Amino acid sequence: MTLTSAEKKAQRALHPNCYLCQALGVPFSELAGYEDRHIQYDHWLPQGRIGGSQADLVANQLPMHAHPQGLGPLEPGWAQATKRNCHRGKGNKFTGQEWTEYVTICQRVAKTDYSDDLMSDRNQADSAYDVEISWNQASGEATMLGKTYPLMLQRVGNSGEEWLSFSTVLPPTLLWRDLEVQSRGADHERLAKLAWHLKSNPLLSPILCRWAERRLYVFDGNHRLCAFILARQDHPVPVVIFDGPDPKRFLEVAAEAHESLTQMKYQFTEKALKFSALNEQELAEAEDKYGEAASEALAWKGLRPTDVKLRIAGRLSGRLDGLGGWRLKWKALGVTDPSWNEFISTYARLSAETAPFVSDMYLREEEFENLSDLCRIFDEELFDQLDSCPEVKASLKTKWWKRAHHRFSTRLGQVVKDNLELGNTPPAPAYTPRWNDYVRSRVRLGVENWRESPAWREATAANNEFDIDNLLTARGFTEAYLIP
Ligand SMILES: [Zn+2]
Incomplete structure (x- = not known):
């Protein structure tokens, strides 16, 4: 339904600011300065979900910046831009409320590479973040912060190596970025999607962390943890806490697991097979013949x-x-x-x-x-x-x-x-x-x-x-x- 110009004028008088900009508290939220044709009257609720009176229909359409050359809220620089198109990217997937929430998440995502970025007011040296755990292999239990948990014990190979862990939920403020097991910073687009998903869905795979120096370090699950915090602030997050027999060995395994689980690295052969469209025999021949110089061009000569x-x-x-x-x-x-x-x-x-x-x-x-x-x-x-x-x-x-x-x-x-x-x-x-x-x-x-x-x-x-x-x-x- 298109509003008459009188109805638009009335809505402008009631809402002098773009609803999205105002909700996000960014500067230049006013609509003044935009030509009439560069303002859209956006449906707060989709048509069909509101009452049928003309007054209801008018009240449901809120003015919004929509300059065709303006920056959209999902584009870098939007929050400081003086020429905006706040409707761009909304499509028909979101209600006005959801669009506001999604853009809020995306604005935070843009400043987030690691979960620590979302909790920047913590001081890691503060003893309030101390986590004491006693691992009692004889009883098969661990005790943390006054609670007892059943231990999961894994024996690895024939080496006699034993790995202990248990699962629980914890406030995210007890989790720290693991600087020794380097992980990649978050992919922002993926992070925004995951956060949106977690607003209305549970996190199924827990965050993996290791216990050292009375702190819990996240070595796997940076994306998931960031997304969880963006979606649910301080809700308790599912974790698995590990205690390795030897910190060095532990880091070695964790780093290796992380690399292969997140597919950041491929062995030469595996990578070539997966991505080059060579079959196994052609690749083996090319490697035999040319060694490290092997390439698609040589293999397909x-x-x-x-x-x-x-x-x-x-x-x-x-x-x-x-x-x-x-x-x-x-x-x-x-x-x-x-x-x-x-x-x-x-x-x-x-x-x-x-x-x-x-x-x-x-x-x-x-x-x-x-x-x-x-x-x-x-x-x-x-x-x-x-x-x-x-x-x-x-x-x-x-x-x-x-x-x-x-x-x-x-x-x-x-x-x-x-x-x-x-x-x-x-x-x-x-x-x-x-x-x-x-x-x-x-x-x-x-x-x-x-x-x-x-x-x-x-x-x-x-x-x-x-x-x-x-x-x-x-x-x-x-x-x-x-x-x-
Ligand atoms: Zn706006």
Whole structure:
């Protein structure tokens, strides 16, 4: 329902500030200074969940910053920006209240790499954080803070080594970042999603920590712990507390477990097999023949480029299917198999890499991760929104899809080059080092602009690429429009 200009005026008088900015307490929350057409009247509750009187309908639509060139709340710099689009990213997934909560989480996420960042008012030397544990193997119990817990005992191999642990819940303030078992800082996009999930779901796998110097150090579960605190503040968090027989040995095991559990490192062979589309025998031969110089290009010498292309695309598609099932979902919505292949070949590198598998220049693993991000974002911002904007289905038509992705990927290549500080624009924008949060936020903005573009709201009968290119340009679907 669109408000009349009198109704809008009345709402503006009642609500002189953007509801999101005001709730988050950021500066420049007032709507004054924005032209009428740059203010949206956003549904606080979705239509259908409010009473039917005209007064109810009006009261449910709250004014919000919506400058088309403004920064969205999920983009870096929004909280200080003077030109904003506070509606960007909301889609139809959130009520106004939920959008406020989600943006609040994302703003905190942006400043969070480790759980310690969320509890910066603690002093680690303060004896209030002392945790005494007595491990009584004879009785099979541990005592901590006056309570007794059954011990879990693991014997490892034939060495006689014994590992003790028990499970409980604890206030997060008793948990500290483990500086000796280095873990990677949080991935912000993943963290925001996990925190949102934990607002209404339990944490199933506990945080793992070790007990040393009367403190509990988290050696596995930084993401989960950060997300838990963001979602539930000081609620008690499920933990498993370990006591190793020898601290050094303990750290060794913990570090190794962490690396392989979080898949941060792959052995050369495993990595090449998983990501290169070589089969086991080809890889063994290449290693025998070339040792550390082994590469895709050497292993595939003699294979026709079209065969190489097929194999790489096949491997990538298979792995993306396994991770997100996007291809089949999109197919049901109208993306044909040739269009999927077009998508892969637009963003991935489908020729053999000459850099050896062991080299830092070998980027198949990063390529896969970047492609997963791309699929996920297209899925959320385009395919999940087709019900509410059915006209965007026109962009899935084979040739329109191809030409639109051509523009999108050209612009994305520049964004990746600038933000990852690459020497050249990458010919395949996914075959680069791992995209950072900023690149991902620009991809998301680009897909939103794709969805909102006027290009799909006019006739899309044209079916040759030259005409389609001209129409896309005439309707403003340009590189500069997609990701400004
Ligand atoms: Zn605002």
